[in-house]
Amino acid sequence: MPSEFAFPKDFLWGAGTSAHQVEGDNVHNDWWAWEQAGRVKEPSGLACDHYQRFESDFDLAASLGHNAHRFSIEWSRVEPSKGQWDEAALAHYVEVVRALRRRGLEPVVTLHHYTNPQWVAEAGGWANAKVVDWFARYTERIVKTLGDLVRWWITINEPMVYVHMHYVEGEGPPGARDMRQALRVTEHLIRAHAVSYRILHDAGPMQVSIAKYLPVFIPCRRWWPLDRWAASLTDRLFNEGFLEALTAGQWRVPGVRQTTIREARATLDFLGVNFYRRHFIRWGPAPRQWLGSSCDLGHHARDVTEITPMGWDVHPDSFFHTLTRGARLGLPIFITENGTCLTDDERRWQYLLRHLEAMTRAMEAGVKVIGYLYWSLLDNFEWAKGFGPRFGLIEVDYATQQRRIRESARRYAQVCRRNTLSIAPPRAAG
Numbered sequence: 485m486p487s488e489f490a491f492p493k494d495f496l497w498g499a500g501t502s503a504h505q506v507e508g509d510n511v512h513n514d515w516w517a518w519e520q521a522g523r524v525k526e527p528s529g530l531a532c533d534h535y536q537r538f539e540s541d542f543d544l545a546a547s548l549g550h551n552a553h554r555f556s557i558e559w560s561r562v563e564p565s566k567g568q569w570d571e572a573a574l575a576h577y578v579e580v581v582r583a584l585r586r587r588g589l590e591p592v593v594t595l596h597h598y599t600n601p602q603w604v605a606e607a608g609g610w611a612n613a614k615v616v617d618w619f620a621r622y623t624e625r626i627v628k629t630l631g632d633l634v635r636w637w638i639t640i641n642e643p644m645v646y647v648h649m650h651y652v653e654g655e656g657p658p659g660a661r662d663m664r665q666a667l668r669v670t671e672h673l674i675r676a677h678a679v680s681y682r683i684l685h686d687a688g689p690m691q692v693s694i695a696k697y698l699p700v701f702i703p704c705r706r707w708w709p710l711d712r713w714a715a716s717l718t719d720r721l722f723n724e725g726f727l728e729a730l731t732a733g734q735w736r737v738p739g740v741r742q743t744t745i746r747e748a749r750a751t752l753d754f755l756g757v758n759f760y761r762r763h764f765i766r767w768g769p770a771p772r773q774w775l776g777s778s779c780d781l782g783h784h785a786r787d788v789t790e791i792t793p794m795g796w797d798v799h800p801d802s803f804f805h806t807l808t809r810g811a812r813l814g815l816p817i818f819i820t821e822n823g824t825c826l827t828d829d830e831r832r833w834q835y836l837l838r839h840l841e842a843m844t845r846a847m848e849a850g851v852k853v854i855g856y857l858y859w860s861l862l863d864n865f866e867w868a869k870g871f872g873p874r875f876g877l878i879e880v881d882y883a884t885q886q887r888r889i890r891e892s893a894r895r896y897a898q899v900c901r902r903n904t905l906s907i908a909p910p911r912a913a914g
Contacts, residue, residue, distance in 0.1 A: 489844040489905045496590060496855030497900035499545065499877055500554035500821060502597035502641065503561070505864035506534035513560035514605035514657040515598065515867075523659070525870035532862050533885050535576070539583050541887070544878055545861055546587040548893055549900035553584055554820060554857050556594035556641065559622055560601035566618075574629045581633045592820070592857065593630065594638040594695065595623060595680065598646055598656065598867070609658055610669040611651075619676040623683045631687040638756055638820065639680040642697040643673045644722045655868045667737060671745075674729045678748040694730070695756040695820040698723055698810060700802040701763050702787075704779035710767035714776030718765050727755075731813055754854065755810050758821035759803050759839075761796040792826050794873050798835055800842040807846035807853065816854045819843065823859035825866075825873035833892035840905055858896065862887070 504510050508530040519527035534541055545553055561573040584591045596619070600609055604618060623639075640646070650656040651666040660666070677694060684690045701719045703711035720738060729735040733749030736742045766779040790798040803822070810817050824835040836858065847853050863876035871882055877893035880886075899905055 487907050489848075489907055491903045491905075492854075493903070494854075495903060496552040496592075496818070496857070497903075498550035498552035498554065498589065498592075498855075499858040499861035500592070501534065501861050501864065502556040502594065503558035504528060504531075504597070504599045505860075505866070506532040506862055507558060508533045508535055510558055510560060510599065512564040512602055513558065513599040514602055514609070517602055517605070518657040518659075523657075524868050525872070528865040530882075530885075531865045532880050532882075534862065537885065538580055541862065541878075542583050542587050542589060544887060544889065545589060548877065548889070548897040550897075551588060551900070552590040552592060552636075552855060552857065553861070554592035554594065554638070555580065556597035556638075557626060558599065559596065559604075560599065562625065563601055563622060564603075566601075566603045569625060574625070577626075578629060578633070581630055585633070590636065591634050592636040592638065592818075593626075593634050594641050595619075595626060596639065596676075597641040598649075600657075605657060610646075610672050611660075611665050613672060615672055616675045616679060620679045620683060623680040627684055627687045631684075631690075635689075635691055636818075637684055637690055637692045638695045639677045639684075639692065640673055641695045642758055643670070643677070643694060644726055645697050647673070648722070649867075667740070670726070671735065671743065674726065674735055674745055674748050677730065678745065678751050681751040682747070691753045693752050693754050693756040693818070694726075695758050696723075696727065697758040697760075697821075698806045699759070699761060699763050700799075700805055701765050704764045704766035708767070711765065711776075714767040715765040718763075718776045727752075727813065752813070752815055754816040754818050755813055756818050756820040757806065757810055758859075759806050759819070760822065760824075762799050762802050790831075792824055794825055794869065796824075798824070798826075798838075800838040803839050804842040804846050807843065807851050808849060811846075811851040816852045818854050819856040821857065821859040823875045825875050827874065829890050829892050832890070833895050836892060836896055840899065841907055844905055844907060 504515055510516050557577055562570055564570055581591045647666050647670050651660045651669050654661045681692050684692050701715045703715040705711045729745055729748050730751050733746045735745055764779050765776040768777045788797040822839055824832055826832045826835055860875045862878050863874040863880040865871055866873040879888040879890055
């Protein structure tokens, strides 16, 4: 017989979105300009028209038993020109938060989710040290507007994904492929988080973190010392380094630099964890580039038994590993993203169920998890991949903007409403 795992009474259940991926017509940010220049598969355009349809979308979330929702504020909407604030856009986000609260959904607000105002990009973006002051001013304006309505804050979504995607792989603006520039951007992100953390706490008893993508890095050829070294170094740069800066105030890049950033020390109230997959890393040196690259999952038929349409492997045990590893920081863990674009909805549900089971195993092992937000509430614009990958609990017909609740969303709703998870006993061997 299945056993029942009961979650804490105040556990947060829900899903997430980000502004550029769902709102539509974010014409003042750098990603919009990148799309218009033909640098992606297809432009975001109207996306999910969530900017106009947020009330009905939140009705759907509430109907699915959610009690929390994560969304991001689009910096370029509220400050489309340097120092010029759009009061209508600020008022819009006030109404977004109030709409969530009217439906019993706890708002989890992200300040930066990959996009920047075009005026920031034109001034050098995150490679310009002045961006720390600009981000601080933006944070001050947002907390002045929303501070009495919001408790949970994410300063920066997936900072190291942002760095790698935009400054190493060149898949997003400014399209750089320069490790030196990537390291400079990383330092500025650390400093921006630190100052944003202080501003938020000066405004009240906030709960503040980043949303840290914490994958598991595995050597492509486990027998090859250079692959093992590349995987270890990648883990150090991608996972350990940023978190060490925000806990100990030390940012260390092996063989390159060690920087003391005192203001960043102890600037996490909880650990926001995004998790999707493992990465198999192969040694591949290139001038001014990352020293490891992802290898073909087809080389790992024994290890990789399921792959999503985006080429990501499915491995819930690695989610368990990530949670137990994250717990070493001594902070509560909030799952701020976990999801899949598997097109078969039964497989989507099995992905979700198996990851929830891995989460409960971690909790039984002593990890304090305070919430789980599926990614994402809606199908959305998946950056360089366009509208092909569909992560949503709710299917979106982009031609008509009609919404359809997937069966996997209804099954997840049962978990949310009951605040329990039925766990099947392990299968007997043989």
